[in-house]
Amino acid sequence: MLVERDDLLAELVTDLDDALAGSGRVVLLGGEAGVGKTALVRALARMAEPRGRVRIGGADNITTPGALGAFQDAVPEIAESVAAGGDRIRLFRRLRDLIAATPGLLVIEDLHWADEATLDALRFLARRIEPVPVLLVATFRHDEITARHPLTALLGDLATATEVRRLLVPPLTVEGVARLVAAAGDAVDPTALHLRTGGNAFFVTESLAVRGVALPASVSDAILARVARLTPAAQDVAAAAAILGAGADAELLARIGAQDLDAVDECADAGVLIEVDGTLGFRHELAREAVEQSLSAVRRRQLHGRALRALTERSPEDHRTLAHHAAGCGDEAAAVAHAVAAAERAAHGSAHREAAEHYRLALRHCGGATRRAALFVALSYECYLTDQLPEALTARQQALELHELAGDALRRGDDERWLSRLSWFSGHGDDAQRYGLRAVVTLEQLPPSVELAWAYSNYAQLRMLAEEPDEVERWGRKALELARTLGSADIESHALNNLGTAELQSGRVTQGRQDLNRSLDIARAADLPEHVARAYTNLGSSAVLQKRFVDAHEALGAGIAFCEDRDLDSWASYMAACLSLALADQGRFDEALAAADPLLEHVGTAPVSLMPAAGAAARVLARRGDDATPRLDLALRLAREAGELQRLAPAVCAAAEHAWLSGDPGAIGELTESTWALALAHDEEWAAGELAWWRMLGGASHAGARRMAEPFALMLVGDRRAIGMWTERDCPIWAAYAAMLDPDASVADQAVRALDGIGAAAAIEALLRTRREHGLVLPRRPRAQARGNPAQLTARELEVLGLLGEGLSTPEIAERLILSRRTVEHHIAAVLRKLGEPTRGRAVAAATRQGLLPV
Numbered sequence: 001m002l003v004e005r006d007d008l009l010a011e012l013v014t015d016l017d018d019a020l021a022g023s024g025r026v027v028l029l030g031g032e033a034g035v036g037k038t039a040l041v042r043a044l045a046r047m048a049e050p051r052g053r054v055r056i057g058g059a060d061n062i063t064t065p066g067a068l069g070a071f072q073d074a075v076p077e078i079a080e081s082v083a084a085g086g087d088r089i090r091l092f093r094r095l096r097d098l099i100a101a102t103p104g105l106l107v108i109e110d111l112h113w114a115d116e117a118t119l120d121a122l123r124f125l126a127r128r129i130e131p132v133p134v135l136l137v138a139t140f141r142h143d144e145i146t147a148r149h150p151l152t153a154l155l156g157d158l159a160t161a162t163e164v165r166r167l168l169v170p171p172l173t174v175e176g177v178a179r180l181v182a183a184a185g186d187a188v189d190p191t192a193l194h195l196r197t198g199g200n201a202f203f204v205t206e207s208l209a210v211r212g213v214a215l216p217a218s219v220s221d222a223i224l225a226r227v228a229r230l231t232p233a234a235q236d237v238a239a240a241a242a243i244l245g246a247g248a249d250a251e252l253l254a255r256i257g258a259q260d261l262d263a264v265d266e267c268a269d270a271g272v273l274i275e276v277d278g279t280l281g282f283r284h285e286l287a288r289e290a291v292e293q294s295l296s297a298v299r300r301r302q303l304h305g306r307a308l309r310a311l312t313e314r315s316p317e318d319h320r321t322l323a324h325h326a327a328g329c330g331d332e333a334a335a336v337a338h339a340v341a342a343a344e345r346a347a348h349g350s351a352h353r354e355a356a357e358h359y360r361l362a363l364r365h366c367g368g369a370t371r372r373a374a375l376f377v378a379l380s381y382e383c384y385l386t387d388q389l390p391e392a393l394t395a396r397q398q399a400l401e402l403h404e405l406a407g408d409a410l411r412r413g414d415d416e417r418w419l420s421r422l423s424w425f426s427g428h429g430d431d432a433q434r435y436g437l438r439a440v441v442t443l444e445q446l447p448p449s450v451e452l453a454w455a456y457s458n459y460a461q462l463r464m465l466a467e468e469p470d471e472v473e474r475w476g477r478k479a480l481e482l483a484r485t486l487g488s489a490d491i492e493s494h495a496l497n498n499l500g501t502a503e504l505q506s507g508r509v510t511q512g513r514q515d516l517n518r519s520l521d522i523a524r525a526a527d528l529p530e531h532v533a534r535a536y537t538n539l540g541s542s543a544v545l546q547k548r549f550v551d552a553h554e555a556l557g558a559g560i561a562f563c564e565d566r567d568l569d570s571w572a573s574y575m576a577a578c579l580s581l582a583l584a585d586q587g588r589f590d591e592a593l594a595a596a597d598p599l600l601e602h603v604g605t606a607p608v609s610l611m612p613a614a615g616a617a618a619r620v621l622a623r624r625g626d627d628a629t630p631r632l633d634l635a636l637r638l639a640r641e642a643g644e645l646q647r648l649a650p651a652v653c654a655a656a657e658h659a660w661l662s663g664d665p666g667a668i669g670e671l672t673e674s675t676w677a678l679a680l681a682h683d684e685e686w687a688a689g690e691l692a693w694w695r696m697l698g699g700a701s702h703a704g705a706r707r708m709a710e711p712f713a714l715m716l717v718g719d720r721r722a723i724g725m726w727t728e729r730d731c732p733i734w735a736a737y738a739a740m741l742d743p744d745a746s747v748a749d750q751a752v753r754a755l756d757g758i759g760a761a762a763a764i765e766a767l768l769r770t771r772r773e774h775g776l777v778l779p780r781r782p783r784a785q786a787r788g789n790p791a792q793l794t795a796r797e798l799e800v801l802g803l804l805g806e807g808l809s810t811p812e813i814a815e816r817l818i819l820s821r822r823t824v825e826h827h828i829a830a831v832l833r834k835l836g837e838p839t840r841g842r843a844v845a846a847a848t849r850q851g852l853l854p855v
Contacts, residue, residue, distance in 0.1 A: 001183055003201070004176040005040050008167060012044045016135045020052060020103050024129035024163060026122075028111075028155065030142035031169030032283065034202025037139040040169060041107050044137070052104025052133075059113040067117045070108045071095060088117070092124040096132065099125075103133035111140035112151055119154050126164050142168065143283065144271045171199030184208040198283065223290040227272055233263035238272055242291035243303040243328070246321075247279030252314075256306045304328030319345065320354075323361055332365040339365075340375070347382060352568070356382035356391075373402035373411070377418075384422060385530065387570035389606050393422045413442035414451045417458050424462070425570065427607030429643040436462050453482040453491045460498040464505070465644050467682040472502035489526040493519045497535055504542040507685060507707065513539070533563050533571035541578045545646065546686050546709070549730050552582045573599055573609040580616035581650065587732040587758035589620045590796070590826040591819075596620075597826075600631070611638045611647050615654045622658045623733070625762035632658055648675045649687035656694035661762045663769065668698025676702075685709045692716060693737075697770065711738070720747070732758060740767045741774060749779035759794050759830070793834055798852065800827040805844045805853045 002009070015025040031037045045054045057074030068091075072079050081094050099106055108114070108122070122138060129136060145151050158164045172180070177199060178190035186208050197203035227238050240257035241248065248256075250264045253273075257263065264280065267273040272287075273280040282288040292300070308325040311318060323338035343358035359379040366372055376399035383392035400415035420435035436459045443452040457479035463471035476499045483491035500515030516539050523531035536559025543552035556579045563572035576595050583592035596613040599605045605613075614635035621628035632655055639651035652675040659667045672691050679687040685705075689712025692702035696716060711729075714722035715738045723742075726735035736751035748771060755764045764781075771778055793801060803813045814824045828840065837843040847853045 019135035024132035036201040048105040053102040058109030220290040234266040247281035335365040493522040577612040594823040623760040669700030745777040
């Protein structure tokens with residue numbers, strides 16, 4: 001699979017065209033071992049075969065090279081002349097005449113291993129190639145060409161030759177690695193694999209071939225063969241570099257390898273180590289791993305010990321590195337001390353994933369129940385912040401067991417409170433309730449404490465999530481009073497957040513926003529990132545549920561940016577999921593999928609984020625007329641496991657809308673029955689409003705709600721003011737639904753046009769079907785040809801299509817339109833789908849034929 005080589009291949013094809021037209025060329029194609037030079041020239045050869053003769057030869061390092069060995073492989077007719085010996089210039093002329101006789105492509109691979117005669121012949125040919133109808137491509141490993149290598153002189157001699165040019169094959173980008181990962185059907189993280197392999201195509205494909213089980217033998221053997229050509233002293237330096245990992249200066253390498261500086265120079269001269277910014281290290285992480293794994297356990301411990309001593313003298317504050325070497329040499333006390341210090345520093349810098357890794361290291365070397373319990377607590381928290389919820393739960397459960405064994409009731413109660421929180425995040429509502437109550441009971445038996453205040457506030461949060469405002473007030477005020485007595489800003493912020501969110505749920509929007517903004521201010525002033533994130537989340541998610549989209553975008557946009565800057569993945573994911581719901585209702589379908597799809601495709605996304613993301617994606621797909629079933633099933637399953645109205649209502653409403661769109665409104669009553677009862681019991685006006693609407697369309701009872709959000713209440717009685725209210729909220733989907741049963745066909749016509757403009761084809765069909773069933777006059781169906789847009793592209797899709805027609809790439813379109821790349825990719829995918837074309841070029845051609853683009 002040739003990835004990210006199209007531009008290079010195009011250049012080579014141009015050179016081939018020139019050569020076959022009678023103007024010969026030489027291309028010196030450089031690149032590191034495994035980067036894909038051979039794959040590139042073989043692709044070129046396949047393209048050249050129908051047009052001329054293809055000759056391929058190469059050098060190797062198995063034995064001493066034979067005279068003109070690579071050329072003899074490619075042009076076997078020269079063998080007799082080579083065997084005969086004699087004048088070399090005559091021999092080179094004979095070679096030139098032979099290749100000139102048949103136009104085509106001549107490839108010489110691995111020039112860095114070629115004999116002197118081959119290099120001289122190439123020099124001769126390159127200076128006389130112009131009238132020869134042949135493209136000569138010679139590949140070489142540019143990273144293995146030292147100042148004293150014979151090829152260096154040749155490259156210098158040909159630098160000014162007009163028919164000769166050099167090309168470099170670069171490593172793959174992260175996107176290129178991702179394409180290979182996708183083609184292999186592997187679940188490995190492309191970014192991590194890119195970092196590990198340096199983007200080397202050979203290393204990537206070999207790693208994927210063994211699916212990360214171990215270092216591929218083919219890679220290891222190739223690397224170790226190169227190291228084996230060094231002297232023993234230089235091999236010791238290479239071993240030291242493998243232990244050190246990151247680049248090191250020559251003096252440090254010599255000290256840890258117990259050799260002199262000449263051995264360091266040998267490693268650099270051979271290309272085993274390369275210099276970057278004054279330090280020496282391996283070119284790839286896989287190369288370092290291969291050398292390290294070749295060392296005996298005793299040798300590794302010895303080298304780590306030397307590194308620990310040397311680096312402790314040099315940089316005692318580098319706890320991350322010192323922890324690694326302490327672990328490597330078996331100094332467990334030093335490993336724990338440095339790992340904990342490194343974790344605390346990482347967490348302070350908002351590098352929470354790195355902090356978690358340091359705590360894992362400390363736990364691997366730590367004894368003593370008390371210290372281990374504290375480390376499990378710390379690890380759980382860092383995992384919680386980075387959306388690694390299964391490990392966060394496991395670590396906290398282990399801490400709970402250790403605290404129970406120690407009889408530490410205070411710590412046990414705090415563990416129970418945290419397990420409640422983590423269970424809720426994991427979508428286990430019953431466990432969250434059970435642990436939350438246990439925490440309150442455990443801690444109320446002890447003197448008032450910060451831990452008790454947290455337990456109160458956590459339980460208030462659970463009641464808020466269950467939409468029980470009186471209980472939120474009871475437990476939230478207890479938490480707030482104790483927090484202020486203790487002077488705890490974080491608990492005060494948390495308690496105000498619960499109270500404010502409950503007020504929003506009860507329709508007291510002004511008071512609710514005031515309390516939530518107060519919670520945000522306290523968290524910011526006290527530098528409490530998680531509480532800042534939580535305030536943004538509840539400000540934004542409440543606005544989404546109440547369809548206050550301006551407020552939603554303001555809070556969620558600021559919150560996502562805040563969390564991404566601080567590596568708070570779980571919060572950023574949840575806010576992105578909430579944002580996808582808003583975008584879906586605003587008819588910004590491609591943007592909604594761009595927000596939801598990464599969460600749905602990521603294996604580690606928490607259920608609490610999966611629910612809204614799946615629901616949003618299902619609604620977009622259903623409204624377009626695409627298959628929404630897998631997304632809808634996921635949203636429903638997770639929501640039912642959570643059991644909370646704020647999770648159930650969006651998922652069940654999505655299912656009800658899907659039934660209506662699919663022509664099965666009779667299923668809506670049963671689908672919504674239990675959730676409708678829950679909404680009535682909680683007196684939740686927005687959930688009750690939307691559920692009532694779908695139940696009305698499904699012919700089910702929709703009476704009994706004490707409160708109902710005004711736009712829905714107006715829709716249910718056919719009041720045209722609902723259309724204006726939805727329009728003011730920037731909600732074209734619901735504005736169209738509000739106009740659906742209007743007796744005036746012109747009002748419904750505007751609704752159809754609005755739905756058509758955002759690509760909601762299935763919604764149009766359902767609207768027309770519903771009006772027909774109610775005996776209402778049907779508006780005109782959209783006529784694509786009349787609009788000059790037979791593909792029914794949206795305005796944004798037409799805009800993207802126009803930029804594709806200008807030849808812009810995805811990044812360039814994203815920059816021009818101020819959109820994310822993923823959003824642009826979704827727009828492009830929609831354009832291709834609607835035009836029925838597989839590629840961008842064919843889509844542009846089709847659009848031009850249809851009059852969508854100027855000729």
